[in-house]
Structure formats: structure tokens, C-alpha cells
Amino acid sequence: xxxxxxxxxxxxxxxxxxxxxxxxxxxxxxxxxxxxxxxxxxxxxxxxxxxxxxxxxxxxxxxxxxxxxxxxxxxxxxxxxxxxxxxxxxxxxxxxxxxxxxxxxxxxxxxxxxxxxxxxxxxxxxxxxxxxxxxxxxxxxxxxxxxxxxxxxxxxxxxxxxxxxxxxxxxxxxxxxxxxxxxxxxxxxxxxxxxxxxxxxxxxxxxxxxxxxxxxxxxxxxxxxxxxxxxxxxxxxxxxxxxxxxxxxxxxxxxxxxxxxxxxxxxxxxxxxxxxxxxxxxxxxxxxxxxxxxxxxxxxxxxxxxxxxxxxxxxxxxxxxxx
Numbered sequence: 001x002x003x004x005x006x007x008x009x010x011x012x013x014x015x016x017x018x019x020x021x022x023x024x025x026x027x028x029x030x031x032x033x034x035x036x037x038x039x040x041x042x043x044x045x046x047x048x049x050x051x052x053x054x055x056x057x058x059x060x061x062x063x064x065x066x067x068x069x070x071x072x073x074x075x076x077x078x079x080x081x082x083x084x085x086x087x088x089x090x091x092x093x094x095x096x097x098x099x100x101x102x103x104x105x106x107x108x109x110x111x112x113x114x115x116x117x118x119x120x121x122x123x124x125x126x127x128x129x130x131x132x133x134x135x136x137x138x139x140x141x142x143x144x145x146x147x148x149x150x151x152x153x154x155x156x157x158x159x160x161x162x163x164x165x166x167x168x169x170x171x172x173x174x175x176x177x178x179x180x181x182x183x184x185x186x187x188x189x190x191x192x193x194x195x196x197x198x199x200x201x202x203x204x205x206x207x208x209x210x211x212x213x214x215x216x217x218x219x220x221x222x223x224x225x226x227x228x229x230x231x232x233x234x235x236x237x238x239x240x241x242x243x244x245x246x247x248x249x250x251x252x253x254x255x256x257x258x259x260x261x262x263x264x265x266x267x268x269x270x271x272x273x274x275x276x277x278x279x280x281x282x283x284x285x286x287x288x289x290x291x292x293x294x295x296x297x298x299x300x301x302x303x304x305x306x307x308x309x310x311x312x313x314x315x316x317x318x319x320x321x322x323x
Contacts, residue, residue, distance in 0.1 A: 008195060030322060031320075033080070033268050033311075035305050035308075036268050037061060037266075040061075042060065050085065057270075059108065068101070077302075080106055082108040102314040106309065110136075111156075119156070119159055129312045131312075133165040133167065138169075139168040143179075146176075161215075166309060167191070170195055172197055174209075177200075177216055191224045191226070196218070199231035223262075229264065231272070240276065242280065260299045267281050
């Protein structure tokens with residue numbers, strides 16, 4: 001292109017921008033619902049069961065105001081807190097903490113479905129629209145595979161389904177996936193979330209790995225089963241890759257199985273700080289999903305959270321998404 005042609009082209013571009021700015025505008029940024037954060041306060045008189053005092057990274061208050069400063073620059077307009085304590089009373093502490101900040105859409109509690117008072121406690125918590133379900137799995141020395149064989153546990157899960165709230169699993173491995181499949185078989189109308197699937201602990205034995213893959217395929221065929229695309233970052237040979245290519249094959253596998261409609265974003269803050277800061281955690285998630293369609297990005301970052309949790313908007317930005 002000669003100088004005269006270049007100047008004409010530049011002038012035309014300037015004219016287009018001035019008269020029709022939409023024509024060359026960047027795509028609008030996508031708002032985000034962070035579906036997995038943890039809230040706790042070690043300074044409470046009774047302390048907390050997690051994290052431990054020896055954890056210099058995590059052992060300090062993790063509350064909504066601190067989270068908002070990290071997340072809002074990334075267009076996070078809402079978040080869901082997942083209970084990280086097995087203490088019954090902490091469900092009520094978490095509910096109160098969520099109530100105090102409109103960025104918080106709701107919370108996932110920690111209850112034992114097999115306990116005699118489960119129904120009564122569920123009824124009490126479910127009076128609030130911000131109670132969205134419970135979490136149970138590979139934490140606090142629990143075994144979902146053993147629990148699912150107990151009639152009282154299944155009775156509790158059926159109460160969850162009747163209440164229209166969610167059952168989340170925790171820290172996936174082959175045993176947990178097999179157990180989650182049994183839960184889905186026995187309570188088929190229960191909405192289920194597999195947390196942190198990108199960081200699942202895979203069997204080394206080929207036979208067990210094949211069984212895991214088969215169970216995961218079966219689980220992916222249940223339309224009421226969702227996956228959190230969280231805990232993507234992990235160390236490889238002691239190093240932390242910040243190139244999306246290091247994670248792409250595993251993420252592609254999850255999306256191929258569950259599709260654009262059933263994978264959602266979660267940061268796992270502040271637990272994620274053990275690996276990388278919020279900016280880096282968000283960067284890797286966004287780097288991957290930006291390779292997919294605009295519709296897939298919106299599903300991952302906010303639409304799928306509405307379908308799964310059926311949360312109620314509390315702020316204007318949230319209402320724009322749920323309208």
C-alpha cells in the first residue's frame with residue numbers, strides 16, 4: 001500500500017469509528033459468577049477447623065470485602081460460597097456472612113444427610129433463598145461410596161431433591177466418581193455438581209483408569225449433573241505452568257463429555273492462593289474458554305450457574321443476567 005492509499009485508509013477508519021463506533025467496537029466483556037469460593041474468619045472466638053494456624057498463606061480472614069477487591073476487576077458480579085467447615089453452627093455463620101454482602105448470591109452448606117436432625121436443619125436453612133445446597137465427599141474423613149449404601153443417607157438426599165437444592169461432591173477421584181454415579185442412579189432428580197474435576201486424582205492402574213473413564217462417561221450422560229471447571233492450575237514436576245497448552249487436553253476432555261451447558265467457573269479462592277493468586281487463576285480459566293464461542297463463554301462464566309443453582313439476584317448487575 002502506498003502512502004496516499006494508507007492515508008485514505010486511515011482517514012476512512014477514523015470516520016467509521018466516529019460515525020459508527022459499534023462497527024469496530026471490541027466484544028463486550030462477559031460478566032462472571034464465581035461459583036466456588038470459601039469464606040472463614042480465624043479471628044472468631046471459636047476459631048476455625050480449616051485452615052490450620054501453620055498455613056501462612058491461608059490463615060487470615062477470608063471475607064466478602066477482601067474477595068471483592070480481587071474479583072471485581074475481572075467483572076465478577078456475583079459469587080457462591082462453599083462451606084469449608086464440618087461444624088453445624090458454621091452453616092448459620094456462613095449464611096449470615098453471605099446475607100451481609102450483595103455480591104454474594106448464596107452458599108453451599110455442610111450437613112450430614114444421614115443424621116437424625118438433617119430434615120429439620122435443612123428446613124431451617126432452606127427458609128432463605130441464599131441456601132443453595134450441601135457438599136459431601138472426600139473431606140472430613142467421609143466416604144460417599146459408603147454413605148450411598150445407607151437408607152438414611154439416601155432419604156436425606158431425596159429431601160434435598162424435593163427442596164430443589166444442589167448436592168455437591170468434593171475433591172474427585174475414581175472412587176468419588178463411582179459413588180456419584182450411584183447417587184445419580186438412586187436419586188435421579190437430584191441436581192449434582194462434581195467440584196474441581198480438572199484436578200481429579202486419576203488412577204495409575206490401567207484397569208482402574210478405564211473404569212474411571214467409563215463412570216465419567218456415564219455420569220456425563222445425566223443432564224442433571226454439572227461440573228466445576230475449577231482447580232485448573234496445578235504443579236507439574238514441581239513447576240506451575242502458566243501456558244494454557246499445559247491444561248488444554250484435559251479441559252477439552254471435560255468439555256467434550258459434559259458440553260458447554262454443564263461446566264461452570266469457580267476460582268476456589270482463597271484455597272487457590274496456595275497455587276497462584278486470583279489474577280493468575282482467572283487468567284488461565286479465561287485463556288481456555290476464550291478459544292470457544294461467545295455463547296460457550298457466557299455459559300461457563302454465568303448462564304450455567306443460573307441453571308444449576310437457580311440463584312436469586314440481589315444487585316442490578318445480577319438482575320441483568322437473570323432477567
